[in-house]
Amino acid sequence: GQNIDQPTEMTATEGAIVQINCTYQTSGFNGLFWYQQHAGEAPTFLSYNVLDGLEEKGRFSSFLSRSKGYSYLLLKELQMKDSASYLCAEIYGQNFVFGPGTRLSVLP
């Protein structure tokens, strides 16, 4: 997606912690979402950030720095079922722009 950058692929071990980074265009920013998408399935909502700081929801946390145009998704105590694509999405003006997604593989 335009203006948004994420690593293409990441690999981590079951039980570990992984951080997925996302950079986005700051002008016109109105909020940032993280979605999880398993292959062939619909995206499911994980988190929403509009203010700076860390939002924690169980094993998943999301961080936002508006001045740096930077966000990350932190996944703790990784499980095999966390193997999926993680999509960073920005509300940009009146548009909704998704990043290319990061494919995470969790290995035993």
Next chain:
Amino acid sequence: DSGVTQTPKHLITATGQRVTLRCSPRSGDLSVYWYQQSLDQGLQFLIQYYNGEERAKGNILERFSAQQFPDLHSELNLSSLELGDSALYFCASSEGTMTSTDTQYFGPGTRLTVL
């Protein structure tokens, strides 16, 4: 199950044809969004309707159009189909508008194959 339904699940058609994809939002949701997901383009926002009116427009081609009906279901019309239109088309719904904190709930998608 998100509560958003889409029909049909699969659609196979030929170039030059026209198809209609249907979406029913979650009960109580006023906004409907349409997205296209292809292998080389990722997830692309097409258009949003809120309570029957167009609210935001993304990367939607002129050959594509959409509408939201009084009962809040929505249809996406794709015409003069090309091979490159083959993709997974998702509908999502939310309570309010895009610029709120409303979560979007995605339907299972319609897989369109253009031969």
